[in-house]
Amino acid sequence: MPYVITRLCTNDGACVEVCPVACIHTRPGAPQFYIDPDVCIDCEQCEIVCPVDAIFKDEDVPAEYADSIDANASFFRQNKAVVGPVIFETAWQMVHRAHAYARSVGIAVAVAVVDEAGTPIAVGRMDGAPPRTTELAVSKAYTAAAFHLATADLASQARQPWLRSLLVAHRGRLLPAAGGLVIFEGITIIGAIGVAGGSATDQDVLCCQAAFSVLETGGH
Ligand code: SF4
Numbered sequence: 001m002p003y004v005i006t007r008l009c010t011n012d013g014a015c016v017e018v019c020p021v022a023c024i025h026t027r028p029g030a031p032q033f034y035i036d037p038d039v040c041i042d043c044e045q046c047e048i049v050c051p052v053d054a055i056f057k058d059e060d061v062p063a064e065y066a067d068s069i070d071a072n073a074s075f076f077r078q079n080k081a082v083v084g085p086v087i088f089e090t091a092w093q094m095v096h097r098a099h100a101y102a103r104s105v106g107i108a109v110a111v112a113v114v115d116e117a118g119t120p121i122a123v124g125r126m127d128g129a130p131p132r133t134t135e136l137a138v139s140k141a142y143t144a145a146a147f148h149l150a151t152a153d154l155a156s157q158a159r160q161p162w163l164r165s166l167l168v169a170h171r172g173r174l175l176p177a178a179g180g181l182v183i184f185e186g187i188t189i190i191g192a193i194g195v196a197g198g199s200a201t202d203q204d205v206l207c208c209q210a211a212f213s214v215l216e217t218g219g220h
């Protein structure tokens, strides 16, 4: 059961900061923030931090704010672009761009680009990168896609009970370690990228960021 933001919202954005799956959005001129019911994982963090008690679990929304349930859902129906996943050519260019960066700093990495469901589109392991890095890169990309969040942000929450339960439920596919980034088009997630093999975790992140230059040059 997802959470819902009601008309009581004062637009201060505090809940956005704590949402682990980045599913709280608004747009310029909108009267409030909204929660995407298809993405919310019911972790309760937003409800805890809201200074005006504007957030409720959908089954607990007071009768006078019942219309907010549809208002939250319809915001995303109207504003989420209908776009497909990262196309293969773009994904492949991103893999190569990340490899090029890795080569320039003297490391060998594996890179995976997945669709919004976490299914691999393009995966490439450089010569010299250990075999295991392929699986780690896919897991980081899968994790970023599943949580709609950079895996470095998730790493800091790895001890939270809600996350530990999810790690078990996903049978080892989730990897909350730095080196996975979400690929957005507007507010729509179209995929994610994961990198593994850097000798320091920030090297994996820098390889991901290098790959994003493909998108800036209109590669999708
Ligand atoms: S924390 Fe509460 S008041 Fe602030 S943006 Fe979120 S719902 Fe609105």
Ligand code: SF4
Pocket (backbone or CB within 6 Å): 003, 018, 019, 020, 021, 022, 023, 024, 035, 039, 040, 041, 042, 043, 044, 045, 046, 047
């Ligand atoms: S309950 Fe958790 S996942 Fe859902 S909107 Fe609030 S912070 Fe995000």
